[in-house]
Amino acid sequence: MKAGSIMRAHFGAVLERTCNELRGISCLELEEVAPPREEIVSSRSFGSMVMTAAELGESISTYAARTGEKLRGQRFLCGAVHVFVQTNRFREKDEQYSNGITIPLEEPSADNRILACAALHGLAIIFRDGFKYKKAGIMLMDLQRNTQRQGVLFDAALDRARSVRAMAALDALNERFRRDTVHLGSAGLVRRWAMLLENRIPRYTTSWGGGLPKVFAR
Incomplete structure (x- = not known):
C-alpha cells in the first residue's frame, strides 16, 4: 500500500494531501494570476440620525x-461610483426609505x-428630504x-499626471502624520454623524497606540 493511501486509511484525506505535497506531488491548483477585484466598498452606520443633505454629503465625501485610498494602494482605477442611503428599518415608527x-x-x-x-452628484439625485x-456608503465599480487604462477621445494626459502627483502627495502626508490630516473640504470638520466608537473592541493586532493589552503595560 502506498504511503498516501496509508495516511488516508489512518488519518483521513487531509493528511494524505499534506503528505503528498511534502513529497512534491501537487494536490491543489494554484492561480497563476489572481482574479481582479470586482468592487471596493466603504459604508458605516451613523452615530446619530442624519436628516440633511449637507451631513450626508460629508459622510459620502469621507467614504x-x-x-480612493484603498484603490490607489491596490493600484486600481475605478470606472463607476455607486452611492446609496438608507433609513433604520428597525425603527418601525419612522418612515422608511432606501x-x-x-x-x-x-x-x-x-x-x-x-x-x-x-458620489455627491448621485447623492443629490437620490436624496429625499x-x-x-x-446609513450611507459608496461602492467603486468597474475596477x-x-x-x-483605456484611452478616451480627448485624452488629457497632463491633467492625469497632475492628479496622480496630487493623490501621491495626499497619501504621503496622511501616512506620515495621520489619516485625514489632508482631506476634501466637502468631508467637513465636525462630523456629528460619525460612528460612535465607545464600544469598539480593543485593536490588539492593528494598533500599537490603543490596542495593546493592559497586561503588558508598565
Whole structure:
C-alpha cells in the first residue's frame, strides 16, 4: 500500500494531501494570476440620525476618500461610483426609505476629488428630504489595473499626471502624520454623524497606540 493511501486509511484525506505535497506531488491548483477585484466598498452606520443633505454629503465625501485610498494602494482605477442611503428599518415608527444610484465616470480614475464629485452628484439625485437616515456608503465599480487604462477621445494626459502627483502627495502626508490630516473640504470638520466608537473592541493586532493589552503595560 502506498504511503498516501496509508495516511488516508489512518488519518483521513487531509493528511494524505499534506503528505503528498511534502513529497512534491501537487494536490491543489494554484492561480497563476489572481482574479481582479470586482468592487471596493466603504459604508458605516451613523452615530446619530442624519436628516440633511449637507451631513450626508460629508459622510459620502469621507467614504470616497477611504475607498480612493484603498484603490490607489491596490493600484486600481475605478470606472463607476455607486452611492446609496438608507433609513433604520428597525425603527418601525419612522418612515422608511432606501435608494442607490450608479454614476459612470468619463474615464477611469483613482482621484478622491473625482470619486467624491461623482458620489455627491448621485447623492443629490437620490436624496429625499424628511427622512432620518441611518446609513450611507459608496461602492467603486468597474475596477481595472492602473496599467491598463483605456484611452478616451480627448485624452488629457497632463491633467492625469497632475492628479496622480496630487493623490501621491495626499497619501504621503496622511501616512506620515495621520489619516485625514489632508482631506476634501466637502468631508467637513465636525462630523456629528460619525460612528460612535465607545464600544469598539480593543485593536490588539492593528494598533500599537490603543490596542495593546493592559497586561503588558508598565
